[in-house]
Amino acid sequence: MQGTREEARYDLHTHSCVSDGMNTPEENVRLAKEKGLTGLAVTDHDTVAGIASALAEGEKAGIHVIPGVEISTQAGGKDIHVLGYYLNYEDFALLERLAGLRATRDARNEQIIRKLQGLGLSITLQEVIDGLGRSLRPDESLGRPHIADALVRKGYVRDLRDAFDRYLAEGKPGYAAQPRISPQQAMEWIREAGGAPVIAHPGLYGDDDLVRTIIEAGQPAGIEVYHSDHGPAEEQRYLAIADEYHLIPTGGSDYHGVRQGVVFHGDLGSCYVTGETVERIRQVAQQLRG
Template sequence: MGKVDLHTHTTASDGTGSPSRNVQLAKAAGLAAIAITDHDTMAGVEEALAEGERLGITVVPGVELSTVADGQDIHVLGYYANWRDDLWQQRLTGLRSVRDNRNELIVAKLVELGLDITLEEVIAVALEHSGGAVSGKTVGRPHIAELLIRKGAVSTMQEAFDRYLASGSAAYVNPPRVHPYEAITWIKEAGGVSILAHPGLYGNDELVEELIRSGGVQGIEVYHSDHGPQEEAKYLQLAEQYGLIVTGGSDYHGEREGKVFHGAIGSRTVDAGVLGKLKPRSNDGSSE
């Protein structure tokens, strides 16, 4: 049935390529399907679906929700949620408002540290990537990092995160967010399937297992650009132990300064057969 990349980002959040471009790259990589999983928004889904139909590539509507558990950022992927549902869209808007607040707090900290930066300049960077519209889209730390590079405050994206934007760095802030359990419930209520994203990035396997055991998450992202063979084997065993759907994806964010973040489209995949487990089902048990 071919291979699928179930984790990619576009200009609807902090990726550098349009939704159409991601689908084109999936076609070029010989994939059967690609998921669009922007942070706290599904604004790129419609464009991707149209391009997928044109190119004969299946597009999986997705999202990556930002949550916090025990002070740790946890990301939950949701697939096939009904992006036209009003309540779901209200909830996504609320999540983006938390991101907006975080951006304001980060910029304030950077100013305190003596950097010449404004929130308006950050939004202008996001506007460049999104084609001049940010409504329903996400502005995030990569846009701040890009502005810091332009201003000569840092030389690379990595330096921007290491010095200012990553957890524990000088300008990092982590405002209150929803708990993963709540995000999982929201995804379910919107008709979608929830997957715990890149567990290897959290550095807390005890918390990961607790979220799996008690939170109702339906799958786990075993294969990810930042997972090594040992991590993949560990999380595959965990998936088998708890009967979870096994997914994987590149977490593609596009290219900056000649470097692809986190991996190229198609660099981490799973068999397309997994789509049958992710698609919503009708009352008679058949896939819709």
């Protein structure tokens, strides 16, 4: 039994090891079950490779798995992320487009490694890949947390947060950015794949005027109000923006698993929405599919 729509709890922002999370998609589903969630969305960076296995595990565990993605974009000189829900994860055009984004991500990773080497750090991309402890599939995506893990293993930093604070965060000496698509284009891709687009963690961008510009240009279905890095003030601001633009207020933990004993960004299920919110998102996607 999932209970009534009001009692249901869904974490709409989770990552697995097919991008930069630590757990397999199946492990995240089982963890959601342990935490008493009704469901979760699988939203890996620029890939949908973990959705099929998560759906299969959800069937076994009685957990509602929502097919999703988190697409990397740029606007106003900032990295902006766009979430997509209930999309057709087997859509050929979407798969081709995401493959192109992963190629851009790969080029960025190589640039980061070169910058770190230029700072005197002995690190290679192969060492980052070897740290996975398994082969990297073509449809998987390496991210900065993987590079941070390698820096920890080599003793250059204390932990993941130290790696970002010293080298990998935007504005730090190891940070690199490649040209990316716009948030509006990502939203169009999601809609064309039958999904509902949502602006991810707007509080992390530090520019609400830019958030408004993105909303007006891209016409998303929702905005992520509840997030592990949003405090009460941010939640109130983005609830007001959601109301102003008639957007669905969504939420999720942005769970990436446990690295060096620390949960990053937040624990699975620590931010969630009700079944009513999920139904509103599903209806938007259903309307797009006709």
